[in-house]
Amino acid sequence: MLSFFCPYCWRRVSENDSICPKCGGDIRAADARPFAEKLRAALRHSEPQTRVRAAWILGERKEVSGVPDLMAVVIEADDAFVAEAAVEALGKIGAPEAIAVLEQAQEQGTVRVRWAAHRALDQIKSSRQQRLKVVPRRCG
Ligand SMILES: [Zn+2]
Structure with missing residues (x-):
């Protein structure tokens, strides 16, 4: 199973989250950087x-x-x-x-x-x- 992490706070998020439920970071916008x-x-x-x-x-x-x-x-x-x-x-x-x-x-x-x-x-x-x-x- 793949784990997904918020690229701002690095807490675990679900695959379908576009906004981190923990810190409110925009996960989709951050996808551009590897x-x-x-x-x-x-x-x-x-x-x-x-x-x-x-x-x-x-x-x-x-x-x-x-x-x-x-x-x-x-x-x-x-x-x-x-x-x-x-x-x-x-x-x-x-x-x-x-x-x-x-x-x-x-x-x-x-x-x-x-x-x-x-x-x-x-x-x-x-x-x-x-x-x-x-x-x-x-x-x-
Ligand atoms: Zn976060």
Whole structure:
């Protein structure tokens, strides 16, 4: 089942809503901009809750184009919950380019961010190993 989200407040809406019942945003008018681009912009939203939500959706959709913005959020780390959500999203996307940033978050973040970074690094490394195992090797 497809989930639909308001591109202004990022709360769940129904497929047929043209106006968001939660924030009153004009969903139809916003359709012109690509969804991923709107999500990346929402990582800079003034409400931390919306930033968390945008990071979460980017992770669920495995939005590779969001990786640089998510990495920037982790580096800035101005809000622990937002940083944690960005770290989790990078793990779900499985972005190997984020390994250095996640290793740093694992050392320097808050407790929540450290744990999330630890899990994300495991996710990225195990998905990498699975890719390597695809080629069979003959022994002896
Ligand atoms: Zn809304």
